[in-house]
Amino acid sequence: MHDIKLIRDNRDLFVAALARRPAYAEAADTTAAEILDLDAKWRGAKTAYEQHKARQNEASRAIGQAKAKKDEAGAKAMLEEVAHLKAQLQADQEEERKYEVDLRAKLAVLPNLPVADVPMGADENDNVEVVARRFGSAPRFDFKPKEHFELGEALGMMDFERAGKVSGARFVYLKGALARLERSLGMFMLDVQTANGYLEVNPPLLVRDEAFFGTSQLPKFEEDLFWASMGEGRFGLIPTAEVPLTNLVREEILDEAALPYRVTAWTPCFRAEAGAAGRDTRGMIRQHQFSKVELVSITAPEQSEAEHERMTDCAQDILKRLELPHRVVTLCSGDMGFAAQKTYDIEVWLPGQDRYREISSCSNCGDFQARRMEARYRPKDSKNTRFVHTLNGSGLAVGRTLIAVLENYQEADGTVRVPEALLPYMGGLTKIEKV
């Protein structure tokens, strides 16, 4: 959520920055105009209400004093004088509220502004590789590498057919060594990230609307979520642990000494994938349910840029330890998510698909989410509070990491070697093969 004062005082800068998002290339100026118009109307209505209210309060005091002096006639005169104010106040208030609601609604669906070093672009084709972060190169196979689902199904450990009967498309049963591989990956990632300074957390998977508003899945992306009803109310299933982890500091005022606050969680994630019909329909790439180890950092504003680099290091750390080739791209302005001011995607090499696929996304959201959550901190030697900055990143998507391991560690005979780093977790198993 943007600071209305900032838009008021820096309209031109705001419009220019917003226009860098392709969706607002044309509309940025009129959007700002609409917002500022509502803002002016809201403030006007608020001022009118407050002036009338002040008059009423003044009169009420005077009436009280008159009555105390037994001046019934004087009290009665004043009573008549302010009689009409009640209706006036209600009208004022109604108007003020209407404008405020409209204004908030407009602001709530406005995306974060890309920072200056985000490349301009329309879509994923305009993302720019961070060459210094590249790791490894496509491994050579002396056979045609298979896709993960071919391997998994041949091993008898990846069952889409039965998942289809039980739950439908975009679900899977993992069995035996692949189920264990998934568990091993999750544990391995948590072990690495806690060693990297993140506090392990086991968060709620069902959360309230307010939490979704905080991280900005709501109000705009309601249809991407799964909802569990409870009585008249409802809970949303988290699409990422970013939601409960970031909201950990909602409505808090933190001590500066507590920053940066780093938390991690390994959780299932649920996504409706509305609008993704037909995309990645085969295999485990895009599921309604998958597990992910998430990283969240809460920092002071001055720290967030460095923390973004650090977080990306932490995500890459997993791939490096697993010796999986990958590259990092800076998302262009058109490919960035709603809440982000800058995002790095990490893409792992998938030999079966013969291309890089996203396996992690690390975003700096600046104070955008903090405003929505009212998450602040008190700088040392200051009585005023400031909004924190929030960052989130996958460290990593476990399902997609499993895919990457299968495809990169496959042998000609359809077996899969267990990466060295995972050996301690696999109970002595060094190779995954059909049993």
Next chain:
RNA sequence: GGAUGGGUGGCAGAGUGGUCGAUUGCAUCGGUCUUGAAAACCGACGGCCCUUAACGGGGUCCGGGGGUUCGAAUCCCUCCCCAUCCGCCA
């Protein structure tokens, strides 16, 4: 599911119809004292709106909404949230 209690400033916690945005304590910040620190003492210390070049000034706000009243933090209704006890349950 049943029964209670409660939501007030960073925190704790008063206030039950009239100069109450609100007593007090703690925390924080500034100052005095001190070689320095602590203690003690003095002072400051919420958001929002209007106004001002700024200092400042004014107004409004006690979970949300509605009602009663000339007047509501205070009374009534309703919604949301939190807590406790009982029942049931992993």
